[in-house]
Amino acid sequence: MSGPAGPEVRDERARRAGGAGVIPPARKGAPAPGAWLDAARRARLSVLPALAVILCLLGAWELYVDLGGVDPLVLPAPHAVLASLYDDRALLWSNFLVTAREIALGIVAAMAAGLAMAVVIHFSPTLRRALYPLLVASQAVPVPMLAPVLALWLGFGILPKVVVIALVSFFPVVVTTLAGFAAVDPELLRLMRTLDAGRLETFRRVELPAALPSVVTGTKIAIVVAVIGAVFAEWMSASSGLGYLFEQSIAQLLPARAFATTAVLCALSIGLFTLMTVAERRLLPWANQPKSEGDR
Amino acid sequence: MIEAPAQPPVRSPGTGVRVERVTKAFRTRGATVRALDGVSLRAEPGEIVTVVGPSGCGKTTLLELICGLSRPDGGTVECDPAALMPQRDLLLPWLSAVDNAALALRVRGLPRERARAHAAPWLERFGLGGFEQARPAQLSGGMRQRVSFLRSLLAGKPVLALDEPFAALDAITRAEMQGWLAHVLDSEPRTVVLVTHDVEEAVLLGDRVVVMSARPGRVVRTLEVDLPRPRRRTEPGVLALREAVLEALGVQG
Numbered sequence A: 001m002s003g004p005a006g007p008e009v010r011d012e013r014a015r016r017a018g019g020a021g022v023i024p025p026a027r028k029g030a031p032a033p034g035a036w037l038d039a040a041r042r043a044r045l046s047v048l049p050a051l052a053v054i055l056c057l058l059g060a061w062e063l064y065v066d067l068g069g070v071d072p073l074v075l076p077a078p079h080a081v082l083a084s085l086y087d088d089r090a091l092l093w094s095n096f097l098v099t100a101r102e103i104a105l106g107i108v109a110a111m112a113a114g115l116a117m118a119v120v121i122h123f124s125p126t127l128r129r130a131l132y133p134l135l136v137a138s139q140a141v142p143v144p145m146l147a148p149v150l151a152l153w154l155g156f157g158i159l160p161k162v163v164v165i166a167l168v169s170f171f172p173v174v175v176t177t178l179a180g181f182a183a184v185d186p187e188l189l190r191l192m193r194t195l196d197a198g199r200l201e202t203f204r205r206v207e208l209p210a211a212l213p214s215v216v217t218g219t220k221i222a223i224v225v226a227v228i229g230a231v232f233a234e235w236m237s238a239s240s241g242l243g244y245l246f247e248q249s250i251a252q253l254l255p256a257r258a259f260a261t262t263a264v265l266c267a268l269s270i271g272l273f274t275l276m277t278v279a280e281r282r283l284l285p286w287a288n289q290p291k292s293e294g295d296r
Numbered sequence B: 001m002i003e004a005p006a007q008p009p010v011r012s013p014g015t016g017v018r019v020e021r022v023t024k025a026f027r028t029r030g031a032t033v034r035a036l037d038g039v040s041l042r043a044e045p046g047e048i049v050t051v052v053g054p055s056g057c058g059k060t061t062l063l064e065l066i067c068g069l070s071r072p073d074g075g076t077v078e079c080d081p082a083a084l085m086p087q088r089d090l091l092l093p094w095l096s097a098v099d100n101a102a103l104a105l106r107v108r109g110l111p112r113e114r115a116r117a118h119a120a121p122w123l124e125r126f127g128l129g130g131f132e133q134a135r136p137a138q139l140s141g142g143m144r145q146r147v148s149f150l151r152s153l154l155a156g157k158p159v160l161a162l163d164e165p166f167a168a169l170d171a172i173t174r175a176e177m178q179g180w181l182a183h184v185l186d187s188e189p190r191t192v193v194l195v196t197h198d199v200e201e202a203v204l205l206g207d208r209v210v211v212m213s214a215r216p217g218r219v220v221r222t223l224e225v226d227l228p229r230p231r232r233r234t235e236p237g238v239l240a241l242r243e244a245v246l247e248a249l250g251v252q253g
């Protein structure tokens, strides 16, 4: 019973012959410097098509406004928005800092509370029955209506904004984390039992690490809704922030500045999202890898 | 839901494995699948018993009973604490090879460095030297199986329940692994119940071969293998026993 050596065997032989040099040892998961460059080049190539589409759309918009005789008070041309981005940069920057701070605090609060809630629900079926329906119901509360109520109650400082942002970000974190816990291979849990692992050991060594990629996914969703939450919160009760600046720009008939504000807000959202993606790649390099063969 | 750690039915060291007339059925949405129907199996301490049978005859179910992961519907299971090597390797993708192998030690409360120091020589011995820090995705199928085997070995339990440990491997790697296993068990004697659907493997590795029928699983024959080790797959005794097992399975040789 001897067939030809499969590619797997040859592969393994080659690796063994190459010894430790093949897989970078020591610094765990640290790719070779060249790999980063490669990744950067690949990333640039992969955004090129999207960039082209954006440029086309901007071009069409510019032509439409310039040649179509559109009132710039109704729709500013892209060049006007760019000009505002430059002229109002100090204003945009100071308001950006305010909103970024609110969002960062809100998301951190949502992650802490969301993780804690998910763990509690995961451990206790009783609490799951008690809390989960409330959690889902909480999503039915419209943020635009919640914001003024919170402003009345918590005043006009940063706190009501952070609370609104945390409230809208909380749900995606809890739900994806719970899904991560639930997706753990039941056979793996049984294996842990044969290794004499108790409930806590199993949680700590298997369920929690296995759920981390889901936590990241939840946080990415949270970032998107957090930006929306921040805008609503600022409309209701703010004297600074990008949402506030947007509202003021509209009221003062400065549509180009309103668009510039929106662009900055988008950049903030995309920046946070990218940050999470990079963090995930560095801290959880094992996630999003093609499934290993032994896991068929 | 996670239950408490698996409790072998009877914890009396020196029992080996004693499975007596065990029945086990699974009920799923009305339909009942009889997986095991009066299966008996004995492995004295230090013995290697191999179990062969067609796919779906209840081999994995039998090992789960031995490991205390489930209870029989009827009959009795008595055995020393057993560690399972699952059919799929089930390595933790976020842990390095050495940390996967040392998982049982960590669970038992050993500090990380001591657990690693304990596991590292074993990786070396199993041809995984230089791959201590590699994650499962960076290992070949055969290497992952070895790490998975080490994880159950280092659990330090007197019984090893091995579920088709070499099934996913090509012929050459499998032969290599069989040699490794025989070698390790020489220096580190354990009671072993090894499930396989490879008849040759069963004869090469076992002190006794238990042949099971298709579902519902029954023991159709138990053959003693009184051949000196190491055995070669071409020697007459092995070939004769192979024929006997195939006949018991109802396969024309």
Ligand SMILES: Nc1ncnc2c1ncn2[C@@H]1O[C@H](COP(=O)(O)OP(=O)(O)OP(=O)(O)O)[C@@H](O)[C@H]1O
Pocket (backbone or CB within 6 Å): B026, B027, B028, B033, B034, B035, B053, B054, B055, B056, B057, B058, B059, B060, B061, B062, B087, B197, B215
């Ligand atoms: N948890 C379960 N729920 C329902 N049915 C099950 C369960 N576990 C096993 N079975 C059934 O019991 C029978 C025996 O399963 P088992 O996994 O023990 O077979 P096996 O001999 O290990 O097969 P293979 O060689 O393919 O691994 C199968 O028909 C299977 O469908």
Ligand SMILES: [Mg+2]
Pocket (backbone or CB within 6 Å): B059, B060, B061, B087, B163
């Ligand atoms: Mg099986």
